[in-house]
Amino acid sequence: MLTLINARSQQWLRHQIELLPPLSAPGxxxxxxxAEIAVAAHICTGLRGSPAPLQTFVGSRFTPEFTRNFIDGLQCRSGMGQRSGAALLGFLPQADVARISLADMSLTERLALSGPSDPGLLAEAEVVLRSPIPEERLTEQDIDGYAHVLMLCYRFGAERPRFANTWTYGDAFANCLRFAAWAERKGKLMSLAQMCYCLCLIDPDHDVAPLLGDLIASQRPDGSFPARIGFGTADQDQSALRPTLAALVALHMAVYRRWHNPRPSLPMAA
Known part of the structure; x- marks a missing residue:
């Protein structure tokens, strides 16, 4: 059943990709x-051990013009948030990455560029992962940022980070459980999907089936997933992109459970 749900989501994403206009400027x-679709394609391919359909669907978008505009847009923060698609930096050709100069790079961007092999960077990430966020000020943005840091430390599942403090694994797991419970109470589907993925990264044997039930029941007939947990029948537009991507990778993790390809390659522009 999960495989069918994944297939329906990827077909919806294919349609959204086809609707995108030509990319013409950094802004x-x-x-x-x-960029976010490409990152999801990388994750799905790595978990499957073979190219995911989504990788094929988004492949035609990777042109030299896209690469230039993505990097230029990231450097001037045009058309994207601090974290949007930042993980893609780790998959771009080295010649393009070499020209990136960000004076105020976020931890997410630095992890994407350098990976968890940098001890200083990993230590900085540990502080973030071990720090609890009081529930009264917890937001979707907080969970999104936390999930990105954790996923990049694990390279989405391709490796297990060597944290200096062994308590980091347990503290991060406890945070993810709290964030998942918060997402369920608040009806935040994307946050719940991200925590499903993160819990499996830390403990591949952890049973996330109860959490996945809310995701599965929320899928719309068109294959997309809504921002809020709950049943619905209306088709959705591109505003459902991020929840659908988050649900897709979480469901892939539930099906495949571990990374099957050390470094799947995307057809990036030279």
């Missing part, structure tokens, strides 16, 4: 969307 608001 194009669709740059971040394509």
């Amino acid at each position: 194009d608001p669709h740059l971040a969307a394509v």
